[in-house]
Amino acid sequence: MMLKKQALLILVILSLTLAGCGGKSQPVNQPTQAAAVETEEAKPDEKDVGETPDNSVEIPVASDTEESDKNNDEGTQEAKAPSVSVTPTPAAPTAPVAQPTKFRLVESDGTVFERDTVPQRIVILSVPTAIIMDTLGIELVGITMTSRTLPPRLADLPEAGMPRDPNIEVIKSLNADLVIISTDFKQMNKAKMEQHNIPTYYISNQLYEDTFKSIEILGKAFGKEAEANQLIRDMRARENQVLNAAKGKPAPKVLILFGTADSFLMQKSNTYAGNLVAKLGGINISDQIKLSEVSTGNIPLNIEQVVALNPDIIFRISHGTAEETQQIYDKEFATNPIWNAVSAHKNNRVYDLPMNLFFSNSGLQVIDSLEHLAKLMYP
The missing domain is CATH 3.40.50.1980 (Nitrogenase molybdenum iron protein domain)
Incomplete structure (x- = not known):
C-alpha cells in the first residue's frame, strides 16, 4: 500500500513538472515598428526585466494546459505581439540652405x-x-x-x-x-x-x-x-495735404527764370523747379515756346514771347553767387520797361526762390520745396 502511494506521488510530481515545462511562453520577437519609434524613456532597464514598463505593451502569456499544447503543436510558429498604433514624431524642420545675398x-x-x-x-x-x-x-x-x-x-x-x-x-x-x-x-x-x-x-x-x-x-x-x-x-x-489744398483752384501761368552773371534762361517742366510747378497744376509758359533746335530743360530767354504768353507768376532762381545774381535780376526788372507789360510784374508776383530748395533736386527737402511753391502759387 505504501509503495502504491509513493508511486502515485511520483506520477503527480512528474505530471506537474511536464505541465510547467509545456506552459512556458515561447520567446517573443520585439515588434520592429514599435521599436523604431520608442524613446529611451519607454524602454525597460535591464535590471527590471519581468516588470511591465508604464509605456510598454503587456503581452499575455498562456497559462493553462490547452494553450500549452497548442504552442507545442505549432512548433516553430512565433508568438505575435498585438498591433500597436504609433503616431510618428514630426522631424525637426530643416533650415533652408542660405543663398548668397546679392x-x-x-x-x-x-x-x-x-x-x-x-x-x-x-x-x-x-x-x-x-x-x-x-x-x-x-x-x-x-x-x-x-x-x-x-x-x-x-x-x-x-x-x-x-x-x-x-x-x-x-x-x-x-x-x-x-x-x-x-x-x-x-x-x-x-x-x-x-x-x-x-x-x-x-x-x-x-x-x-x-x-x-x-x-x-x-x-x-x-x-x-x-x-x-x-x-x-x-x-x-x-x-497730399499740399495737393488737396490746391485742388480746384485756377491754374496760374508761370515763368521760371534761371539766372547767371551772364544770362537768363527759362526752365521747362523737365527741370526740377518746372517739375514741381507742373505737379502743383501750374502752366509753365516755357513749354509753349517753339524752338528751331532740340532743347534741354533750360532755354534762352525770349522776352517778346514772354510778353505774348503773359505769365501770372515769375519765379527766379540764382546760379553761382546768389547775391550777385540777385542784383542782376533787380537791375534787369527795374530798367527794362518791357517787364511792365507782364502781369506778374504789374501784380507784384515776382518771387526769388531759395537756392537750397530750388537750385537742383533738394533730396529729402523736396517736400519743403513743394510746400514753398504752393504757398506762392495758391496764396
Whole structure:
C-alpha cells in the first residue's frame, strides 16, 4: 500500500513538472515598428526585466494546459505581439540652405550694378543722396565738396572731389567699394572710373519723384526697407495735404527764370523747379515756346514771347553767387520797361526762390520745396 502511494506521488510530481515545462511562453520577437519609434524613456532597464514598463505593451502569456499544447503543436510558429498604433514624431524642420545675398542696384538706363556683398565703404558725390543715406542710417566714408550746410555726421567726412571731377586719389585712399554719382555726370565719368576700377553707381535724382525712388531702392539694397517706407509715408502725407489744398483752384501761368552773371534762361517742366510747378497744376509758359533746335530743360530767354504768353507768376532762381545774381535780376526788372507789360510784374508776383530748395533736386527737402511753391502759387 505504501509503495502504491509513493508511486502515485511520483506520477503527480512528474505530471506537474511536464505541465510547467509545456506552459512556458515561447520567446517573443520585439515588434520592429514599435521599436523604431520608442524613446529611451519607454524602454525597460535591464535590471527590471519581468516588470511591465508604464509605456510598454503587456503581452499575455498562456497559462493553462490547452494553450500549452497548442504552442507545442505549432512548433516553430512565433508568438505575435498585438498591433500597436504609433503616431510618428514630426522631424525637426530643416533650415533652408542660405543663398548668397546679392547687392543689386539698377540705373535708370537699365544698367545693373551687382555685388556679392553689401558695400561698406561708400563715397557719395551728391549732397541730396548723401542726406538720404544718412537719414536711413547708412554709414559713409566720403562726400562731395559743397558749400551747403550738412548734417553733423556728414560735415566731418573727407571730401572726395565733385561730381564733375571726382578725386580719384582720395577715393582710392578711402578704399571705397562703392561711389554714387548723379546720372547727369555719367558720360563724363564712366570711362575714368572704369579705368581706375572704382565701382560706381549712377543715380537719377533730377526730378521730384526721383527722390522717392532713391529712398526706396537704397533702402531695399542696404536692408533699410522699414526706415525707407516710413520716410516715404511721412513725405507722402505732407504732399497730399499740399495737393488737396490746391485742388480746384485756377491754374496760374508761370515763368521760371534761371539766372547767371551772364544770362537768363527759362526752365521747362523737365527741370526740377518746372517739375514741381507742373505737379502743383501750374502752366509753365516755357513749354509753349517753339524752338528751331532740340532743347534741354533750360532755354534762352525770349522776352517778346514772354510778353505774348503773359505769365501770372515769375519765379527766379540764382546760379553761382546768389547775391550777385540777385542784383542782376533787380537791375534787369527795374530798367527794362518791357517787364511792365507782364502781369506778374504789374501784380507784384515776382518771387526769388531759395537756392537750397530750388537750385537742383533738394533730396529729402523736396517736400519743403513743394510746400514753398504752393504757398506762392495758391496764396
